Amino acid sequence: MKAILVKATLLFLLSVPIISCENNDASGNTKLSEEYTMRAENYIKQGQFKAAIIEIKNAIKTDPGYLKAYLLYTDILYQQGNHLHAIEVLEGIENKTANVYLSLAKNNLKLGKAKTALELISQAKQSSQYKADTDAILIEAKANIILKRFNEALKLVAQAKEKTSNKTLLSEVEITEAYVHKLSQNSEKLKLSLDKALKLNPNNIDAMIMLSSVYYSEQSLEQAEDLLTKALYSLPSTDTLTLKRLQILKSLTSILMEQGRTSEALVYSKLISEANPNAQKIESTYETAIEALKAGDIQKAEKLLQGLYSEHNLKASGALLGMIKYEQGDYTAADNFFQNTLDPETASEKALAYYAGTQLRLKSPEQALAAIESNIKENSNDTQLLSIYGISLLAAGKIEQAKEVIKSTLELDPGLSRLRIALANIYNSQDERQAALSELKSAAQNEPKNATVQELLLKQYQFMGEKQQHAAYARELTNHESVESKALGAIALLDTDPEFANQVINNAYTNNPTNKLVLNAKVISALNQKDYSSTQKYAKELVAIAPNNTFALTIAAASISKLTNNNDAVQYLIKQGKESADNWAADIVLAQHHSNSGNLQLAVQHAEAALAKSAFNSASTSTAINIYKTAARESFKSGSIKNARKYAIEASQLAPNDTSLLYLLVTIDLADSNITQASQIQKQISELEPNSYYSYLANADIHKINKNAAEAFTNYYNAWKIKPSDKLGKIVWSNITEDNKKLTKSRFIQEWKQTIPKSHEALTIEAIQYQQSGNYPAAKMAYRKSLDKNTNQPIALNNLAWIYFEDSNIKAALDLSEKAFKLAPENPAIIDTYGWLLYKSGDNEKARDLLAKAAKLAPHNKEIQLHLDEVESKK
Numbered sequence: 117m118k119a120i121l122v123k124a125t126l127l128f129l130l131s132v133p134i135i136s137c138e139n140n141d142a143s144g145n146t147k148l149s150e151e152y153t154m155r156a157e158n159y160i161k162q163g164q165f166k167a168a169i170i171e172i173k174n175a176i177k178t179d180p181g182y183l184k185a186y187l188l189y190t191d192i193l194y195q196q197g198n199h200l201h202a203i204e205v206l207e208g209i210e211n212k213t214a215n216v217y218l219s220l221a222k223n224n225l226k227l228g229k230a231k232t233a234l235e236l237i238s239q240a241k242q243s244s245q246y247k248a249d250t251d252a253i254l255i256e257a258k259a260n261i262i263l264k265r266f267n268e269a270l271k272l273v274a275q276a277k278e279k280t281s282n283k284t285l286l287s288e289v290e291i292t293e294a295y296v297h298k299l300s301q302n303s304e305k306l307k308l309s310l311d312k313a314l315k316l317n318p319n320n321i322d323a324m325i326m327l328s329s330v331y332y333s334e335q336s337l338e339q340a341e342d343l344l345t346k347a348l349y350s351l352p353s354t355d356t357l358t359l360k361r362l363q364i365l366k367s368l369t370s371i372l373m374e375q376g377r378t379s380e381a382l383v384y385s386k387l388i389s390e391a392n393p394n395a396q397k398i399e400s401t402y403e404t405a406i407e408a409l410k411a412g413d414i415q416k417a418e419k420l421l422q423g424l425y426s427e428h429n430l431k432a433s434g435a436l437l438g439m440i441k442y443e444q445g446d447y448t449a450a451d452n453f454f455q456n457t458l459d460p461e462t463a464s465e466k467a468l469a470y471y472a473g474t475q476l477r478l479k480s481p482e483q484a485l486a487a488i489e490s491n492i493k494e495n496s497n498d499t500q501l502l503s504i505y506g507i508s509l510l511a512a513g514k515i516e517q518a519k520e521v522i523k524s525t526l527e528l529d530p531g532l533s534r535l536r537i538a539l540a541n542i543y544n545s546q547d548e549r550q551a552a553l554s555e556l557k558s559a560a561q562n563e564p565k566n567a568t569v570q571e572l573l574l575k576q577y578q579f580m581g582e583k584q585q586h587a588a589y590a591r592e593l594t595n596h597e598s599v600e601s602k603a604l605g606a607i608a609l610l611d612t613d614p615e616f617a618n619q620v621i622n623n624a625y626t627n628n629p630t631n632k633l634v635l636n637a638k639v640i641s642a643l644n645q646k647d648y649s650s651t652q653k654y655a656k657e658l659v660a661i662a663p664n665n666t667f668a669l670t671i672a673a674a675s676i677s678k679l680t681n682n683n684d685a686v687q688y689l690i691k692q693g694k695e696s697a698d699n700w701a702a703d704i705v706l707a708q709h710h711s712n713s714g715n716l717q718l719a720v721q722h723a724e725a726a727l728a729k730s731a732f733n734s735a736s737t738s739t740a741i742n743i744y745k746t747a748a749r750e751s752f753k754s755g756s757i758k759n760a761r762k763y764a765i766e767a768s769q770l771a772p773n774d775t776s777l778l779y780l781l782v783t784i785d786l787a788d789s790n791i792t793q794a795s796q797i798q799k800q801i802s803e804l805e806p807n808s809y810y811s812y813l814a815n816a817d818i819h820k821i822n823k824n825a826a827e828a829f830t831n832y833y834n835a836w837k838i839k840p841s842d843k844l845g846k847i848v849w850s851n852i853t854e855d856n857k858k859l860t861k862s863r864f865i866q867e868w869k870q871t872i873p874k875s876h877e878a879l880t881i882e883a884i885q886y887q888q889s890g891n892y893p894a895a896k897m898a899y900r901k902s903l904d905k906n907t908n909q910p911i912a913l914n915n916l917a918w919i920y921f922e923d924s925n926i927k928a929a930l931d932l933s934e935k936a937f938k939l940a941p942e943n944p945a946i947i948d949t950y951g952w953l954l955y956k957s958g959d960n961e962k963a964r965d966l967l968a969k970a971a972k973l974a975p976h977n978k979e980i981q982l983h984l985d986e987v988e989s990k991k
Contacts, residue, residue: 149179156188163354165192183213190219197359199223212239214246221255228462230262250279254292261295269296287317294326306330319350321360328367337371344368398428405433414440431457439470447477448732460487465498472504477734480773481511482805499529510538518542533559533569540576549580567600567633574608587612594620599628603637610644617641630661639671651675659692664701666735673705693725700730704739716747720763732770741767741774748780757788775801775810782814786821794818809838816851825853833859840868842877849881861885876905880912892919910940914949926957937966944974952983963987 152175159168169192175185186209193202202223209216217240221233237256240246257272273296276289290313297306307330313323324347331340348364365384372381401420408417418440424433434457441450454471463471468487475484488505496502502525509518522539526532536559543552556573563569570593577586586608593605594616606620621637628634635658642650652675658668669689677685686706693702703726710719723743726736744767751759761784768777778801785794798814805811816831829851836848845868852861862885868878883898899916903909913936920929930953937950951966967984974980 145179146182149175149182149185152178153182153185153188156185160188160192163352165196165354165356167355168192183209183216187215187219190223194219194223194226195354195358195360196356197226197362199226203227212243214240214243217243218252218255221259225255225258225262227459228262229459230259231461233259234263248275248279250276250282250285250289253279254288257292258295261292261299264299266296266300283316284320287313287320287323290316291320291322291326294323298326303330321347321350321364324350325360325363325367332367332371337375341368341371341375344371398424398430402430402433405436409436425453425457434458435463435467438474439467442470442474442477445733446731447474447734450474451478465496465501469498469501469504472501472508476504476508476511479771481508482773484508485512485514497528499525499532502528503532503535506535507538510542515542515545530558531562533563533566536562537569537572540572544576544579549576552576553580565598565601567598567604570601570604574604578608599624599631600633603631603633607637607640610641614644629657632658632662632665635661636667639668643671648675648678652679663692663696663699664730666701666704669701669705673709693729697729700726700733700736703729704736707739707743711743711746716743716750719743720747727770737770741770741777744770745777745780748784752784752787757784760784761788773804775805775808778804779810779814782817786817791818791821794821807834809835812838820851825851826856829853829856840871842872842875845872845875845878846881874905876902876909876912879905880909883912884915887915887919892922895919907935908939910936910943910946913939914946917949917953921953921956926953929953930957942973944970944977944980947973948977948980948983951987955983955987960987960990 152171156168156171156175159165159171169189172185172189172192175182176189179185186205190202190205193199193205203220206212206216206220206223212220217236221236221240224230224233224236233255237252237259240252241248246252253272253276257269257276260266260269260272270293273289273293276292277286280286280289290309294306294309294313297303297309307327310323310327310330313320314327317323324343328340328343328347331337331343344364344367348361348368351358351361351364354361365387369381369384372378372384401424405417405420405424408414408420418437421433421437421440424430425437434453438450438453438458441447441453450470451474454474458467458471460468460471472484472488475481475487484504485508488501488508502521506518506522506525509515509521519539519542522535522542526535526539536555540552540555540559543549543555553573553576556569556576559566559569560573574586574589574593577583577589590605590608593601594609596602596605602620602624606617606624609617609620618641621634621641624631624634625638635654638654639651639658642648642654652672655668655672655675658665659672662668669692673685673689676688686709689702689706689709693699693706703722707719707722707726710716710722720743723736723740727740730736744763748760748763748767751757751763761781764777764781764784768774768781771777778797782794782797782801785791785797794814795818798811798818801808801814802811812831812835816828816835819825819828819831829848832844832848832851836844849861849864849868852859852864865878865882865885868875869882872878879898879902883895883902886892886895886898896916896919899912899919902912903916907913913932917929917932917936920926920932930950933946933950933953936946940946947966947970951963951970954960954966955963964984964987967980967987970980971977971984
C-alpha cells in the first residue's frame with residue numbers, strides 16, 4: 117500500500133514513532149495493524165473507547181502509515197466532542213485522502229468554521245477517491261446552512277435524497293433540512309421534517325434532541341423531557357462521556373430545574389460532574405466572571421478570566437480579556453489575547469468588531485479588513501461591526517467601498533455621529549462640500565450636545581466660505597445651554613465680533629473656571645490679543661487640570677519663550693514632565709521642539725521618554741515614529757548609514773506594518789550595497805501590500821541597482837499610477853529609455869501635465885526638452901507657463917533668461933537672471949549666466965566678481981572659465 121507520512125504533531129499525540137511503510141515487511145505490518153483495528157472497532161461497538169484507543173495506538177505503532185487507524189481514532193474524538201484534537205491529528209496526515217478532508221470538514225463544522233469546511237470539501241472533491249455519497253453531500257449542506265445559504269443547502273438536501281433509499285440515511289437528510297427550517301424560523305416545516313426523520317428512524321438521537329428543544333421553546337416541558345429521556349436510553353453506553361450524552365444531560369437538568377424538580381436535576385448534574393470534574397468548576401467560574409462584567413465589576417471579572425485563561429487555556433476567557441484590554445486602551449495587550457484565542461471565522465460579531473478595532477488602533481487596517489471581509493455574517497445588521505468595517509475600508513484607502521458601507525450602516529442607525537463625520541470627510545476629499553455639510557448638520561441634529569460635531573460643522577461653514585451661516589451658527593451656539601458649546605461659538609466669533617466673543621468667554625470662565633474647553637477659549641482669546649502674559653496664565657491653568665494636553669503645553673511654552681527666552685520654555689516643559697510619572701505630553705512637546713531645532717538626539721530621548729511614561733499610547737507612539745523617521749532620513753542625508761538604519765528599525769518596531777518605513781530601510785540597505793537584505797525587505801513589503809506604491813518603488817530601486825532598466829521603469833511607472841507626484845514624475849521621466857516602445861519622454865510629459873494640472877515641474881522639464889531640441893519658441897512658452905505657477909524656480913528663470921538673451925532682449929534676460937541669482941546665489945551655472953549678462957549689459961566690474969566666484973565654485977567648467985577670461989581681457 118501507499119505510505120502515509122505523519123507529521124511530528126501526530127507523533128506527540130499518539131506517542132508512537134514515525135516510520136515509513138516503504139520497507140520489506142510493509143505487508144506484514146499492515147496485516148497486523150488491520151487486526152488491531154478490527155479489535156478497536158469491536159470495542160467501539162461495545163462503547164469501550166479507552167480499550168479501542170489502546171488498540172488503535174498499537175495499530176499505528178505497527179504501521180504508522182495505516183490510515184484507517186487514524187480515521188477511527190478521530191471518529192472517537194468526534195463523538196467525545198474533542199474536535200480541536202481531531203483536527204490536529206487529521207492535519208498531521210500528509211498524504212490526505214478524500215475521507216481525511218471530509219472528516220476535517222465535519223470537525224470544523226462542529227466548531228462553526230463553515231467556510232473552512234467548504235474549502236476542505238472542495239479539496240476532497242479534487243481527490244480521485246471522492247464519492248458524492250449522501251454523507252458527503254450532507255456535510256456540504258450543513259456548511260451552507262451555517263452560512264445561511266439556505267437555497268444552496270436545500271438543493272444539496274434534494275440531491276442527497278436522490279442518492280439513497282436507506283431509511284437511516286434519509287432520516288439524516290430530514291434532520292439536515294430541519295436545520296434550514298430552524299435557522300429560517302419556520303417552526304411548522306421544522307416540526308414536519310423532524311416528524312419525518314423519526315418515522316424513518318425512531319432512534320434518531322439528533323431528531324429527538326432537536327424536537328425536544330422545539331417543545332422546550334413552546335414550554336411543553338413534559339414532552340421535551342420525555343423525548344430527552346428516550347434519547348438518553350437510546351444512546352449506547354460508553355466508558356467516556358460523549359458529546360451527545362453531555363448535551364442530553366445538560367438539557368434534562370435545565371428542564372427539571374425549571375419544573376422545580378431540583379433533586380432529580382441534581383442526579384443528572386452529578387453525572388456530568390463525575391464525568392468531567394473540572395468542567396463544572398470552569399463553567400461556574402466563567403458564569404461568575406460574566407455576571408461581574410454585567411455588574412460593572414471589571415476588576416473581579418478580569419481576575420477570574422485571567423485565572424481561567426492561564427490555568428485552563430480557556431479561549432473564551434482570553435477573547436473576553438482582549439475586549440477588556442481594548443476598552444482600557446491597552447491595544448497591544450488586547451491584540452496578544454486576540455491573536456492567541458480569537459478565530460475570526462467563528463467569533464461573534466461583537467468580538468470581531470473589537471478585534472478589528474484593535475487592528476485599526478495598531479494601524480493595521482488591512483488585517484482588520486481581512487478579519488471582517490472573510491467572516492462578516494451575510495446581511496449583517498450589527499452596526500458596531502459595520503461601523504468598524506467602514507472605517508477600516510477608509511483607513512485602507514478603499515474610499516468608494518467605505519462610502520457605501522458607511523451609508524448602509526447609517527440607514528440602519530442614523531444616530532451614529534462618528535460615521536457621519538467619516539462620511540463628511542469622504543465627501544470633502546471628493547470636493548462634494550454640500551454633501552459633507554449635510555452629513556454634519558444631521559450629526560448635529562442627532563447629537564445636539566456633541567461639541568466635536570459642533571466644532572466640525574463650524575469648520576465646514578468656514579471651509580465652504582459660508583460666512584453668514586458660520587456666524588449665525590456660532591451665535592446660536594453662544595446661546596446653547598452647554599458651556600462647551602458657548603465656548604466654541606465664541607471662539608468662532610473672535611475674528612468678526614471680538615467684543616461680544618470675549619464677553620461670552622469671560623462669562624463662561626466666571627461660571628466654569630475649570631472647564632477645559634472654556635480655558636481653551638481663554639487661551640485662544642489671549643493669543644488673539646497678543647497678551648502673552650494672559651496666554652501663559654490660562655495655558656498653565658489648562659495644563660494643571662489636563663497635564664497631558666499637548667496644545668496647552670505648547671502654548672504655555674511658546675508664551676514663556678516670548679516673555680523671557682527659549683531656555684526658560686524648555687525648563688518649564690522639563691519640570692512638567694518630572695512632576696508625575698504619568699506626564700508624557702511634556703516629553704512629546706520637547707521631542708517636537710528639538711526635532712524642529714535640528715537636535716535629533718534630544719528629540720529621540722524625549723520621544724522615548726514619552727513612550728515609556730504613556731505605556732506606548734497612540735499619541736506618543738505616533739510622535740516617536742515621526743521622530744525616528746526624521747532622524748533616519750537626516751542621518752541618511754548626512755551619510756551616516758549606521759544611524760539611519762538604527763532609527764528606521766526603531767520606528768519599524770513601533771509600526772511593523774508601515775510599508776513607508778520598510779521602504780526607507782530598503783533605500784538605506786541599497787545605499788550600503790546590501791542588495792540581499794534590501795530584496796528580503798522588498799519581499800516583506802510585497803507580502804504586506806502586494807502591488808502597492810511602496811512595493812513597486814522598492815522593486816524598482818532594486819532593479820535599477822541591478823541594471824534592469826526595463827523592469828525598473830515598469831515598477832516606477834506602476835507606482836506613479838497609484839500615487840503620482842512631481843518627485844516620482846521626475847524619476848519616471850529620467851528612467852524612460854530611447855528603446856521604450858510603450859512610452860516616450862514627450863508622451864509622459866503630457867500624461868504628467870494631465871495627471872497633476874498644477875505641476876510647474878512638468879512644464880519646466882518640457883521646456884528643457886524643447887530648449888535642448890532647439891525649439892526656442894515652444895521652450896519660452898513652457899517656461900512662462902511654469903513660472904506662472906511658481907515664480908521661485910532658479911533653473912527655469914535662468915534658462916528663460918538665456919533664451920531672451922539669444923533673442924537680444926537683454927533687459928528681460930537680466931531681470932530674470934537676477935531673480936534666479938537671488939534664489940540660488942551659490943549655483944555656479946546661475947552665477948555664470950548672471951555675470952555674463954551683466955558683462956553684456958556693460959557692468960564689467962560686477963560681472964568679473966561674479967564670474968570669478970563661479971569659476972571658483974566650478975573650477976573644471978570650461979565655459980565659465982572662457983567667460984571669465986573674456987571679461988578679464990577687458991580690464
